[in-house]
Amino acid sequence: MNTRTSWADLAANSAAENTNAGSSVNNGAIGTISGGASRTKTYVPPHLRNRPASSDPPAPAYSGPATSNDRPAFTGPRWGGSRNDSRSGYGSGGGRTGGWGGGRTGGWDRSRDREVNPFGDDDNTEQAFSEQENSGINFDAYEDIPVETSGDNVPPPVNTFAEIDLGEALNLNIRRCKYVKPTPVQRHAIPISLSGRDLMACAQTGSGKTAAFCFPIINGIMKMQAQGVQRPFRGARTVYPLALILSPTRELSMQIHEEARKFSYQTGVKVVVAYGGAPLNQQLRELERGVDILVATPGRLVDLLERARVSLQMVKYLALDEADRMLDMGFEPQIRKIVEQMDMPPPGSRQTMLFSATFPREIQRLASDFLYNYVFLAVGRVGSSTDLIVQRVEFVYDSDKRSHLMDLLHAQRANGVQGKQALTLVFVETKKSADSLEHWLCVNGFPATSIHGDRSQQEREQALRSFKSGNTPILVATDVAARGLDIPHVAHVVNFDLPNDIDDYVHRIGRTGRAGKSGLATAFFNESNVTLARALADLMQESNQEVPAWLSRYAARSYGGGRNRRSGVRFGSRDFRRDSSYNRGGMDYYGGNTGSGYGSSGGYGGGYGPGGTSAWD
DNA sequence: AAAAAAG
Numbered sequence: 001m002n003t004r005t006s007w008a009d010l011a012a013n014s015a016a017e018n019t020n021a022g023s024s025v026n027n028g029a030i031g032t033i034s035g036g037a038s039r040t041k042t043y044v045p046p047h048l049r050n051r052p053a054s055s056d057p058p059a060p061a062y063s064g065p066a067t068s069n070d071r072p073a074f075t076g077p078r079w080g081g082s083r084n085d086s087r088s089g090y091g092s093g094g095g096r097t098g099g100w101g102g103g104r105t106g107g108w109d110r111s112r113d114r115e116v117n118p119f120g121d122d123d124n125t126e127q128a129f130s131e132q133e134n135s136g137i138n139f140d141a142y143e144d145i146p147v148e149t150s151g152d153n154v155p156p157p158v159n160t161f162a163e164i165d166l167g168e169a170l171n172l173n174i175r176r177c178k179y180v181k182p183t184p185v186q187r188h189a190i191p192i193s194l195s196g197r198d199l200m201a202c203a204q205t206g207s208g209k210t211a212a213f214c215f216p217i218i219n220g221i222m223k224m225q226a227q228g229v230q231r232p233f234r235g236a237r238t239v240y241p242l243a244l245i246l247s248p249t250r251e252l253s254m255q256i257h258e259e260a261r262k263f264s265y266q267t268g269v270k271v272v273v274a275y276g277g278a279p280l281n282q283q284l285r286e287l288e289r290g291v292d293i294l295v296a297t298p299g300r301l302v303d304l305l306e307r308a309r310v311s312l313q314m315v316k317y318l319a320l321d322e323a324d325r326m327l328d329m330g331f332e333p334q335i336r337k338i339v340e341q342m343d344m345p346p347p348g349s350r351q352t353m354l355f356s357a358t359f360p361r362e363i364q365r366l367a368s369d370f371l372y373n374y375v376f377l378a379v380g381r382v383g384s385s386t387d388l389i390v391q392r393v394e395f396v397y398d399s400d401k402r403s404h405l406m407d408l409l410h411a412q413r414a415n416g417v418q419g420k421q422a423l424t425l426v427f428v429e430t431k432k433s434a435d436s437l438e439h440w441l442c443v444n445g446f447p448a449t450s451i452h453g454d455r456s457q458q459e460r461e462q463a464l465r466s467f468k469s470g471n472t473p474i475l476v477a478t479d480v481a482a483r484g485l486d487i488p489h490v491a492h493v494v495n496f497d498l499p500n501d502i503d504d505y506v507h508r509i510g511r512t513g514r515a516g517k518s519g520l521a522t523a524f525f526n527e528s529n530v531t532l533a534r535a536l537a538d539l540m541q542e543s544n545q546e547v548p549a550w551l552s553r554y555a556a557r558s559y560g561g562g563r564n565r566r567s568g569v570r571f572g573s574r575d576f577r578r579d580s581s582y583n584r585g586g587m588d589y590y591g592g593n594t595g596s597g598y599g600s601s602g603g604y605g606g607g608y609g610p611g612g613t614s615a616w617d
Numbered sequence: 618a619a620a621a622a623a624g
Contacts, residue, residue, distance in 0.1 A: 248622080276623050280624095297621090300622080478620060479620050500618085
């Protein structure tokens with residue numbers, strides 16, 4: 001599909017494609033979602049299985065309403081109304097006055113206890129581009145996606161949501177989200193989770209992972225509530241979530257929270273988010289109104305745990321998104337503290353799900369500490385980091401990078417769609433260079449904003465909104481924006497500075513080409529990136545990209561240093577338990593390979609783009 | 618060496 005055209009054409013085409021309204025919608029399967037299937041097996045919540053009596057939570061003294069059904073919901077805008085990016089275009093000086101928390105105008109109706117409809121048009125920024133996009137769905141391609149599973153008695157995949165008994169309320173939300181058919185990772189992961197098994201899942205960026213772990217969690221909590229689960233009482237100020245979802249960045253936690261709220265609408269399951277950089281008091285108030293699913297970043301959660309405002313004692317579901325990042329050197333101690341050193345039930349007494357697009361084997365080894373008899377699942381490329389993204393590498397000296405970027409942007413603007421610059425995400429190495437590049441772009445007439453860890457949380461969120469809305473169609477970012485963020489319509493990802501780790505590259509370019517759309521990724525390569533040459537060349541080759549001869553020469557010259565050398569795996573990752581080097585004294589009971597190898601390789605799922613939010617992440 | 622995550 002990659003006939004050679006100029007990058008400018010590619011960017012323009014990709015932008016055009018992303019704003020065109022497609023028409024072929026498949027709504028056949030919707031009608032077949034069954035309200036309540038005829039499954040009569042009594043449900044045993046995970047915490048009641050294999051559980052020594054001694055570890056039961058203390059008898060609850062609290063006998064009030066056990067579920068969070070009847071809580072008022074917040075109807076106001078998040079932190080005051082929408083604002084324009086104050087830095088957009090330098091001088092446009094968007095006047096935002098309020099700071100945090102000032103804008104809690106909506107209030108909530110205590111008497112009615114009405115839940116805000118998350119499907120409403122609360123969030124205008126998201127709607128700016130996409131009225132009625134619906135790209136064609138290439139369901140046949142699903143069959144070609146390579147899948148690897150390993151572990152004991154792996155539950156078989158399903159083909160439709162109708163085959164799984166998720167419950168009426170959840171089915172309704174799935175329909176509201178316009179999800180017609182489960183994505184490949186959902187087809188496999190949901191039955192595994194519903195069967196009560198722990199899971200380590202490796203699936204490409206934008207493949208529907210959030211729903212894959214949210215659906216079973218929501219379903220499980222609904223069942224617990226139907227059985228009248230009761231929580232301990234340790235003073236009114238301590239809350240007991242039943243599920244915990246951790247992610248490595250604040251914005252990703254926000255995004256997961258928004259998704260989870262949609263999935264749990266009118267299910268009686270309450271989702272709350274907690275992250276740093278935002279006023280603690282507001283989050284505490286939300287928590288006090290009750291929480292079933294807590295979405296959090298590690299730092300803020302540790303804070304809440306140490307203040308005893310949150311107890312993990314009742315956690316029955318633990319999900320780590322971007323799990324490999326969560327367990328890398330910077331995060332691991334914090335994660336271990338949360339998972340192993342507070343009051344969370346141990347593996348086997350809770351259900352644990354780890355998801356990521358990349359899963360290096362040493363990280364798998366660390367992660368296995370959190371898991372009990374788990375299933376490993378790797379779902380092959382689903383139209384990301386592969387054929388759907390055209391990857392280009394250009395040799396550019398540091399001193400030429402700016403003017404080169406300028407050339408790209410100029411040509412892109414010339415080919416702009418509807419007079420609008422296509423959304424371009426520019427990754428740089430440092431926070432400082434993000435600031436200076438943003439400034440330089442603005443000075444040179446390109447409306448840009450930036451996101452990185454030295455900006456205030458308001459600025460970060462504002463930048464993201466402004467970018468999504470097309471107000472500032474260029475976003476300069478550090479790796480804070482590399483993972484998980486679902487930004488529709490990103491036409492072009494520029495690796496102004498390449499990362500040192502090929503996995504980071506994979507995550508970065510995964511910000512484009514989402515939900516079955518095409519995308520373009522351009523990387524500036526020079527001598528300071530030689531350690532990446534081999535991995536980059538291999539990755540590009542694997543995804544049928546044109547590898548420049550000069551890059552191949554760099555690749556051949558480098559001695560394939562360990563970490564960055566992809567070991568010729570067909571796709572994604574491989575269960576480290578199956579590597580021959582992993583053998584702890586005959587503990588071989590994991591060895592059984594029940595792999596449902598769909599054998600074939602290549603091919604991608606067309607995917608569907610339900611208005612606004614994709615089913616894919 | 619840098620980025621992220623608490624204030």
